[in-house]
Amino acid sequence: MNDLPLAYTITPPLSPLTGRVSPPGSKSITNRALLLAALANGTSRLTGALKSKDTVLMARALREMGVTVEEPDATTFLVTGTGRLAAPPRALFLGNAGTATRFLTAAVATIEGTVIVDGDEDMRLRPIRPLVDALNSLGIAADAPTGCPPVTVRGTGHFGTGRVEIDASLSSQYVSALLMAAPFGAGPVEVALTGKDIGARGYVDLTLAAMRAFGAEVESRDDGSWLVQPTGYKAADFHIEPDASAATYLWGLAALTDGAIDLGVPANAFTQPDAAAQALIAAFPDMPAIIDGSQMQDAVPTMAVLAAFNNRPVRFVGIANLRVKETDRIRAVANELNRIRAGLAREEGDDLVVNADPSLSGQTLPARIETYHDHRIAMSFALAGLRIGGITILDPSCTGKTYPEYWDMLSGLGVELTATE
CATH class of the missing domain: 3.65.10.10 (Enolpyruvate transferase domain)
Incomplete structure (x- = not known):
């Protein structure tokens, strides 16, 4: 059909x-795994993956940033990265894919250069201001004039260092976005909630599990903060439930x-x-x-x-x-x-x-x-x-x-x- x-x-x-x-396969886990594999040095095999509009948009954006993404069958991605993303030739268009938009808004801050993250008319109504404010607090120049996409990020090649606070009451995806980019900090990065309210905390646990599978060192310090070491990521084989x-x-x-x-x-x-x-x-x-x-x-x-x-x-x-x-x-x-x-x-x-x-x-x-x-x-x-x-x-x-x-x-x-x- x-x-x-x-x-x-x-x-x-x-x-x-x-x-x-x-x-x-899980959309949430597939898009996490695609990004982490793209940020890793080497080739990762992702099995059980979802092939849908949202994951196709994520894969396309990663290809535009120099990552090789192959699809040998209907549920597998082979992702080959160099450990760094490259500046894309044009704005990244992510439709109404919330995970891809939030995750890449943080990830492109590790690029040395300017990247625009954009979506369709529905995505342009979805809030992203808390994530933009958090990036700015790390010394990363990011701007979203409407508080929603498009977002312009001027990266310096690393993710800063120190403590970054985030209001996650609207979406746990803001937290996951910061956590997944944090291994590219100039030093350890502490991600902390400004309050205890967080949408769907269980999805942060999914993020942490995926990060660790790709070699990240992240410590849960209490109910509202995590310390991430500047390890980058290593290629891995990863099965998506x-x-x-x-x-x-x-x-x-x-x-x-x-x-x-x-x-x-x-x-x-x-x-x-x-x-x-x-x-x-x-x-x-x-x-x-x-x-x-x-x-x-x-x-x-x-x-x-x-x-x-x-x-x-x-x-x-x-x-x-x-x-x-x-x-x-x-x-x-x-x-x-x-x-x-x-x-x-x-x-x-x-x-x-x-x-x-x-x-x-x-x-x-x-x-x-x-x-x-x-x-x-x-x-x-x-x-x-x-x-x-x-x-x-x-x-x-x-x-x-x-x-x-x-x-x-x-x-x-x-x-x-x-x-x-």
Whole structure:
């Protein structure tokens, strides 16, 4: 399904969905591994990798900075670097890839020269000011006039030294970006939070594990600071685990159809924080009345759609950061649930309340779901079509950002998808 239609209408299946599905590789880990391998001296083999819009954009940007990135098969990257990035001939364009944009904004500071990091119209609305301010505090000249991309970075060939503080309340990616560039400091670099608030701390743990796999020496000093030695990186072979965020759709479709999907990996084998959603999804239709989504943010849209069919209303808290993702996901989820049935969801401050209605199951409620160019809105609301007739997902191709085979997967399990205009 490479050439996707403008929309898909989903026919609810008449029997439980069963089978084995291998989720794609983790986007978060793939983009971390691509960058670290590019910064290393030598050739690294990355297996189990995700090939999607976001990782393709990262790989292309690295090639523009003198890194050799080969793709011998559908899930492998061979990355050969010299231990340094070179100034690209043009601005780096990264679409709406948040990980690539934040990570490279810090990494290009190690280049001796000026680099512009830019994205599409949606990326130009996503905040990056805290990261820019942190770079400036290290003596790296960086500027983002709007507080969002494009960012102009004037690198001096190293990453400074000493202590850098970062406000990570909007995104843990700011912390990961600084940490991954820090081994190129002129001396040890201490990365410290300005407060204890941090979006999805578990993703910093992913960063630290990947850095250590490529030879970095990084010490966690307390809950809010890390000391990184100026070691650079060494080439390594690195396996990327399946994507836990993608797994939430598989767990969700099994729950909604009373089915059973074998992912080939147990939930407790994931190191990504979104895997914590599995236990909550497994409780369906008796999910708890309050769910703290702060450490599993990408799983919230999936759980919110399931909550529409739950036996009791669900309030999602700790999710303010969802407002600055690919779209304002709190508003988008509320809008589209209400498009299915008025009053099904509401925003209360930065909380999302889903007014569960088990009687929705089996009804036909024609609704054209706006996806806002957001892959997670498209994939999560497709799950609603497993219980409600008439659900149409607009712009299904947006799932290519992280799960290019999503619709093939649904079709392969027996879900009928009708192409519509």
